[in-house]
Amino acid sequence: MARIDPRRLIAWALVGAGLLVMAAPFYFMFVFATHSRGDIFNVPPPLWFGSSLPANLGILLEKIPFWQNLGMSLYVASMTTGLNLLLCSMAGFAFAAYDFRFKDSLFAIVIASLMFPSYLNMVPSFLVLDFLGWIDQPRALYVPGAAGALGIFLMRQYIASAVPKELLEAARIDGCGEFRIYWGVVLPLVGPALGTVGLVTFITSWNNFVAPLVVMRSPESFTIPLALRSMQNPAATEWGAVMAGSAIAVLPLLIVFFFTSRRLIEGMTAGAVRG
Amino acid sequence: MRWNRRYAPYLFIAPFFVLFFVFSLFPLAFSMYLSFHQWDAARGLEAMRWVGVDNYLSALTDPWFRKSLYNTVWLALAAGIPQHLVALPLAYLIHTQLRKSRNFVIGAYFLPYITSSVAIALIFSTLLSKDFGVVNAALGTNIDWLGSADYTKPAVAIVVFWRYVGWNALLYLTALQGIDKEIYEAARIDGASSWQQFRDISLPMLRPMIYLAVTLTLIFNLQLFEEPFILTGASGAAREAGLGGVGQSAMTTAMFMYHLAFSDGNFGTASALSWILFAIIASLTWVNSKLFGRGSGNLGPH
Numbered sequence: 001m002a003r004i005d006p007r008r009l010i011a012w013a014l015v016g017a018g019l020l021v022m023a024a025p026f027y028f029m030f031v032f033a034t035h036s037r038g039d040i041f042n043v044p045p046p047l048w049f050g051s052s053l054p055a056n057l058g059i060l061l062e063k064i065p066f067w068q069n070l071g072m073s074l075y076v077a078s079m080t081t082g083l084n085l086l087l088c089s090m091a092g093f094a095f096a097a098y099d100f101r102f103k104d105s106l107f108a109i110v111i112a113s114l115m116f117p118s119y120l121n122m123v124p125s126f127l128v129l130d131f132l133g134w135i136d137q138p139r140a141l142y143v144p145g146a147a148g149a150l151g152i153f154l155m156r157q158y159i160a161s162a163v164p165k166e167l168l169e170a171a172r173i174d175g176c177g178e179f180r181i182y183w184g185v186v187l188p189l190v191g192p193a194l195g196t197v198g199l200v201t202f203i204t205s206w207n208n209f210v211a212p213l214v215v216m217r218s219p220e221s222f223t224i225p226l227a228l229r230s231m232q233n234p235a236a237t238e239w240g241a242v243m244a245g246s247a248i249a250v251l252p253l254l255i256v257f258f259f260t261s262r263r264l265i266e267g268m269t270a271g272a273v274r275g
Numbered sequence: 276m277r278w279n280r281r282y283a284p285y286l287f288i289a290p291f292f293v294l295f296f297v298f299s300l301f302p303l304a305f306s307m308y309l310s311f312h313q314w315d316a317a318r319g320l321e322a323m324r325w326v327g328v329d330n331y332l333s334a335l336t337d338p339w340f341r342k343s344l345y346n347t348v349w350l351a352l353a354a355g356i357p358q359h360l361v362a363l364p365l366a367y368l369i370h371t372q373l374r375k376s377r378n379f380v381i382g383a384y385f386l387p388y389i390t391s392s393v394a395i396a397l398i399f400s401t402l403l404s405k406d407f408g409v410v411n412a413a414l415g416t417n418i419d420w421l422g423s424a425d426y427t428k429p430a431v432a433i434v435v436f437w438r439y440v441g442w443n444a445l446l447y448l449t450a451l452q453g454i455d456k457e458i459y460e461a462a463r464i465d466g467a468s469s470w471q472q473f474r475d476i477s478l479p480m481l482r483p484m485i486y487l488a489v490t491l492t493l494i495f496n497l498q499l500f501e502e503p504f505i506l507t508g509a510s511g512a513a514r515e516a517g518l519g520g521v522g523q524s525a526m527t528t529a530m531f532m533y534h535l536a537f538s539d540g541n542f543g544t545a546s547a548l549s550w551i552l553f554a555i556i557a558s559l560t561w562v563n564s565k566l567f568g569r570g571s572g573n574l575g576p577h
Contacts, residue, residue, distance in 0.1 A: 007469075011372035018365065019383055022441065026386075028409055029398045041407035087290045094287035106288060113295055116303070117556065119498055119529050120549045123536045124302030124309065144298035147291040178283035207391040209501050214537065225393035232397075232508040239401050246394035253389055261382040264389065265445065272446060272491060 029250070032243040040239050052240055059241035066245070068220045069227035072138060073249075076212075076223060077205040079142040084201045085194055087147035092155025092193075093186050097168060107156075113149045114271060118210070126214050140215040141208070141223070150271050151197040157270075158193035159186065192263075199260055200267040203253060224249045310546035330547035340548065342523055343531040344555075349428055350503070350527065351496035354435035358443050358492060359485070365440075366447035367473060381448055384441030392438070396505030399434045403506075421506060424524040431503045431525045435496065443488050450484035451477065486567045490560060497556045500529040528552050 032040050035050040060066050094100075095107050125144065134140035163186055171181045187194075209225045216222055222230060228245050231238060257264060310330055312323045334340050369380055387395060402409045403420035411417055420430040454477065462472050507520035518534060519526025526534075528548070536545035 008372050011368045015365070015368055015373065015380060018361075019380065022384055022387065022437070024409075025395070025398045025402060025437070028402060029394070032401060040401060041404065044412055045407060045409050090287040091291050094284040098284035100281075100284040103284070106292075109295070110291065113299060116299055117494075117498060117553060119500065119532065120306065120553050121299060121302045122533070123542050123545050123549065124306040125298055126536075127305070127542070128298065128302055144294065147294050149291075152291060172280075178280055182287070203389055207389075207393075209391075209393050225391050228393055228397060229505060229508060232400075232505070237400075242397055243401065246391075246397050249391050249394050253391075254386070257382070257386060257389060261385075262378065265382065265385060268389065269442075269445060269449065272487060 026250070026254075029243050029246055032240060033247045034244075035240055037236075037238055037240050040243075053244060056238075056240040056244040059238050060245050063231055063238065063241065064222070064227045064245075065220050066227065069222050069224050070248070072221055073206060073223040076138050076141045077202050079138070080145055080205040081198050081202045083142060083146035084148055084151050085198055088151030088155045088197055089159075089187060089190060089194065090182060091147065091152045092157075093159050093163075093182050095152070095156040096159035097163065097165065097186075110149045110152050114153075122210070122214060129215055135215055136217045136221050137215075138221070141211055142205070144211075145205070148201065151201060154197055154267065154270055155190070155193055158190055162193075163189055195260075196263050196267040199256065199264050203256070203264070206249075206253070306546045306549065309543055310550055311543075313543050315540070326543070330544045331551065334544055334548045334551060339523060339526070339531055340528070343519075343526050343528040346428060346519065346523075346525055347497055347499065347527045347529075350432055350435065350499055350525070351493060353428065354432040354439075354499075355489075355492045355496050357436055358440050359489060361436075362440050362443035362488075363447050363481070363485070366444045366451055367477060369444070370448055370451040371469070377448075381441070381445055385445050386441065387438045388442040390438075392501040393505055395438060396434060396502050399430075399437075400506055400508075403430050403433075421520060424520070424522045427503075427507060427520040427525040431499075431506055434502050434506065435499065438502070439492070439495070443492065446484060446488045447481065450481050454480045482567075486563075489567070490563055493559060493563060494556060497552070497559070498529050499527045500533065503527055504530055504533075 028045075031046055031049055033056060034053045035046050036052040036055060039046055039050060039052065091110070095103065095110075129135060129140045129144075132140075134143075167185060168181055171185050176184065207225065208223070209229075212223045212226045213229075216226060219227070219230065224245070228242060228249065231242050231245070311325060311327060313326045313329070314323045365384070369377055373380055400421065403411075405411065405417065405419040405422060408420070410420070418426055420426045458476055458480075459472055462476060467475065503519060503525045507518070507525055519530060529552070532545050532548045532552070535541045535548060
């Protein structure tokens with residue numbers, strides 16, 4: 001048997017203890033989702049799964065229009081993602097493959113827009129959306145963020161390295177218009193970048209809380225985070241149902257993360273690490 | 276329609292700039308304009324009245340504003356500093372001691388970052404409850420984390436720490452992986468211990484990343500909203516919900532701004548407040564860059 005390096009053992013003990021601390025809240029979320037409100041607050045708290053999941057889902061459906069909320073979240077996140085993939089790849093292509101006047105200054109504006117603190121815009125962009133008559137409309141959530149600067153940045157990086165300019169020239173000689181080149185030549189080559197931008201955009205939109213909080217009014221148009229928050233009740237929160245709802249909001253992300261963690265991490269930290 | 280090569284790039288980037296103008300630049304200018312006016316939004320644009328710097332003065336003299344600013348800075352430091360004190364050694368441990376499991380481990384630490392802040396705050400609301408919460412059970416205490424003025428801020432800080440420590444560890448791990456291994460090799464041959472290698476090679480080489488990561492934490496923490504908003508959402512009386520709990524003890528400036536605008540309908544003062552907060556964040560970031568930022572890379576988004 002190989003000798004065990006004591007330093008590695010200590011390292012593993014520390015890292016492992018940290019892992020337990022990181023995992024515990026997720027674990028309790030799933031456990032509590034299967035217990036009634038009364039059972040959750042017991043001494044000691046339940047450490048293993050119970051049988052109240054159906055009852056909790058029943059409460060969830062009764063307290064909030066859960067299916068509409070889920071549908072709204074899916075719809076908004078899908079629209080945001082679709083628009084971002086289209087518009088970011090177009091802009092990224094332009095910045096990667098063309099030389100044009102003001103290109104550097106325009107790209108600097110794209111990057112600078114990443115540093116706009118979002119809360120600074122909270123009040124006035126609410127007023128703009130109100131003026132447009134978009135309050136309580138899903139488009140108030142997916143249009144303002146339809147072309148994220150981080151997506152443009154990632155797309156430009158990828159297209160610059162993955163699409164040779166000779167290919168574009170060849171397409172032009174064959175008589176392709178510029179939009180045809182983008183659609184027919186470039187897009188099929190940038191799948192991995194589309195995947196990364198799509199994942200990051202979908203997850204960010206799915207988790208977004210402040211924007212829906214400001215513009216959504218009727219419970220039917222709430223997204224999942226907003227709907228969960230609406231179940232908070234100073235008198236008596238149905239914690240079992242809230243945990244079941246939270247699990248439904250989080251579980252898809254955990255599954256997606258399991259399969260795509262590297263790509264996702266790269267996308268989420270791209271601006272910070274390579275900026 | 277056939278896109279001409281000369282105009283095509285402008286057409287390709289146009290959607291971003293249209294959206295940027297309508298939903299970022301124009302609102303920003305409008306918010307500046309608004310901050311010098313008193314306005315009852317219900318009565319339309321004609322009802323705007325020029326009040327000069329009154330909104331700024333009333334924000335600055337508001338005791339709730341000062342309280343919120345104190346809370347914000349308190350939370351920024353109490354949640355921010357430990358993040359880096361833990362994340363840096365953690366990244367170093369993972370980098371030097373773990374091999375095959377490295378990606379799995381850092382991924383697990385990173386997970387809270389991609390999870391819904393609302394779901395996380397709700398989970399912690401149950402874990403931190405007074406009588407039967409898991410945290411109290413584990414610590415053997417009976418602390419009313421979310422219902423007493425003394426403990427609400429620490430509770431929020433714990434949640435924020437938990438959520439972002441993995442993100443910072445990942446930034447540090449990425450930077451560590453970028454350091455040339457031959458430098459360590461040479462140091463080992465010269466007889467440097469692990470601690471000396473950490474202190475004399477890793478730390479100085481990590482300096483730009485430390486600066487970047489601390490700056491991002493600072494910018495993020497000074498805008499803290501969702502975690503305290505949800506964690507204090509069910510505590511105390513209904514009218515206090517979302518206002519930072521008992522005695523507004525965890526009400527951040529962003530929360531106060533939200534309250535001013537969307538509960539009180541006082542858009543003018545809320546706009547002034549957002550510019551004051553912006554000025555504070557910008558100057559702290561500037562001071563930070565003067566103190567620590569020599570020779571550091573660019574600032575990324577958060």
